[in-house]
Amino acid sequence: MHDHAAEASLFKRRALFTFFCVVALLSVLLANLYQLQVLSYKDYETRSNDNRIRVVPVAPSRGLVYDRHGKLLAENQPFYSLELIPEKVKDMSATLDALDAYVHISADERESFLEALKHHRRFKPLTLKSRLTEQEVAIFSVNQYQFPGISVEAGLRRHYPYDSVLTHVLGYVGKINTRDRTALERTDQWKNYPATKDIGKQGIEKFYEPQLHGLPGHLEEEVNNRGRIIRTLKVVPPEPGQDIYLTLDLKLQQKAVALLAGRRGSIVAIDPRDGGILAMVSSPSYDPNHFVHGISSKDYSALLNDKSRPLINRATQGQYAPASTVKPLIALLGLEEKAITEKTRIWDPGFWQIPGVERKYRDWRRWGHGWVNVYSAITESCDIFFYDLAYKIGVDNMSRFMEPFGFGQVSGVDIAEESAGNMPSKDWKRLKYNQPWYIGDTISVGIGQGYWTTTPLQLANATAILANRGRRFTPHLLKAMQTQDADVALDERPPIVLDNPHNWEVINEAMRMTANKSRFTDARYTAAMKTGTAQVFSVAEDARYDAKTIDERLRDNALIVAYAPFEQPRIVIAMVLENAGWGGANAGPIARELLDEYMLRDTEEPAL
């Protein structure tokens, strides 16, 4: 029934055939492997590396800020937090209870931690408590062995050791927001911020952000399929930001802050020899450290709605009528224009009238100053002399002459928060208000009021130019960069050249006399000054201004400009005290104290 031989040979043929099929199919597998492992090798190698290598950016440490003597003004402070790796903690609630004996974990902290834990990867550290005190760090460190999986992690955060003293100069850093990001993207800087959390928001911190920030580094880490770090393959350290030195003199700054305590106002002190700003104060101020840690919206709106406007930098953004502090400059123009001479005398009966017009412009001294020349007009701050002078030279002349002194334009100081103030002209008024210029407008401008507004910085700068006999520098805060051997190059502008250079001496001498016969009579150095009292509120013609009965916010602003020593000026100050009343009486003593602080030091500390 069975043909065994035939069946065996049939099977052998079939077996041989299947063997060839097996070989063919294994070849198909091999061909596919060749395709994967040889032809597409590069592609798969790249994808394999992309899988396992994670690049972790590392933020650079921010450059420090020092004053001219090397005092640290902005530092990076370590801050400590307790980090917990969930998978290493077996019994979470028992651990937290035990931990509480050493480092207090409040109910709130505990609750928010447990909440965050729910959405957290088990092998990644999670912050349990941030901003540990040094004591807490010490206590925990000693007992750390009891808490596997919990560790103290340190980070760096900006800290301003002088709190509110330097706020308006330094500004502050805060969390990078969408607007910061857009700005960084526009300048192609965003690529340098992969790990950076904070950015300069104002002041020096903002202006020198590119220098202070530095360049990021990165770690190449090998990770597994769940993102757990297996090992670090490569470390490219970040390049720290540059340390910078400011022209500020911390002691002078502190003194100025102390002098303005409880007042609204501003002080700017400049070294006229190079335009370096020695002190810049805006009062009231606030603690910038709150902004670094993220200010609460309640605190922020309190600052925002504070009637004394602490957020404004009055030194560069406050626009005040310069009042009599610019009388020396008007007088200088008068001399240059030959509208007056050193000898010109005019009679001051206590009022002045535009020829042929009934209206009387009053002097601050109701009974007048009698005969005044350019010297006495400045020392006594005679309004009538300047009404008459302004009337003679006209507003456009004044406007043109004041421009190189920096009025009506930003000074170019190295912080971004700056206003231009206003130096009026006929064209300006027509453009702005579509109104003709009246002679009365000119008369107001002649005594530094009306449409003329300046910032304290502009006032200090203009006074420095006057004291410098026309030599001009862009006022600045940056003195040196860490990486550069020398100080940063000064931005010296073309000087103001007078037709008659002697006129510089006349005006400066008048200011010396002003100082000498009032506040600086007994000073151990020679100073020059001019005060001012600016009306905030127009007093009706012929009405009397009585500081005691008027609302505080409507009281006059007190101003002063001063410099010392007279012979070779080293410091120029400008000061505005809002609603303080009479300039000489209120701003004068403060200016004296401030200049004493600077001039009467045992030795001038060597600047770095």
Next chain:
Amino acid sequence: MNSHQGRKNIWLRLHIDLPLLIGILALMSFGLFVIYSASGEDLAMMDRQLLRMGLSLMIMFIVAQINPEVLKRWALPIYIAGVILLLGVHFFGETNKGAQRWLNLGFMEFQPSELIKLAFPITMAWYISKFPLPPKKRYLTGAGIILLIPTLLIAKQPDLGTSILVAASGIFVLFLSGMSWAIVGTIAAAVLALLPILWFFLMHDYQRTRVLTLLNPEQDPLGAGYHIIQSKIAIGSGGLWGKGWLDGTQSQLEFIPERHTDFIFAVIGEEFGLIGSMLLLILYLYVIGRGLVIASRAQTSFARLLAGSIILTFFVYIFVNIGMVSGILPVVGVPLPLISYGGTSMLTLMTGFGILMSINTHRRFVDR
């Protein structure tokens, strides 16, 4: 084989085929190396795998002692028992990962489909070899019924991989029996015609997804395509020489899913490269070749068909597994034979090899 007849060879007396045993041990040893790497150097897993290997070798040895004629006698009862157990699974089985495959016997869990894997080719070989070969068409109906019952029951579990293996082992018997090419062609056409039915009525959604994923894995790189993509990356990044033992980043960093079981070939491709993969394929080819030689030398049709079917099913394991891991076949749960971590399939395979050895060493006692 005169030398064998003259002097009783020690291996022959032990019913062991030495060349086949060498091939099997070589594959197992290679497997141990790979599992050590794929398990993340887990010695406990190595212990367990070694234990399984020892147990499997013992089973192989025991089975090798059983005369094929005994198997032939028991073929039908075991087959019927297997089918009943499959029905039992269908009604009382444990559900695991969405599939009913396990029967809880109280003291152990048991997968009746593994029993069928062995019983089925024996039954088929017994049935076909009853008649003169090549088989007449009229016997094919019976063969078809024998084939379809377990295949469909297993496919319904659903366990596509096993049902493919079972069906293949049956078809191999038919093919090796010398079925006319016309019938082979007809069956092939019928299978093609059945594919749409399979797709629309028998396959589960996840199985359809696997097929679609194969065609375009990048469509869903983190979902269904993830396994295939990661496994292809592992193999491709191995290159010609591989990244070295224990140095495969895809496997050590756990990007390859199921890397010590079904996807272990990806670890081999990554750590040993094309060269290593090729050596493995050559080793497999050697074992298959030896198996076919044993089959060809068998003295009865039953033994020939059974041996051929067992060794070709072994090949189906290899082809389906490597094809799936390297991305040319859909994902079905078939391990890489003798290498993947796990006991059940190894036990089945080694029982098969025991049968092969039995066939090879019981020749002289067979009554022509």
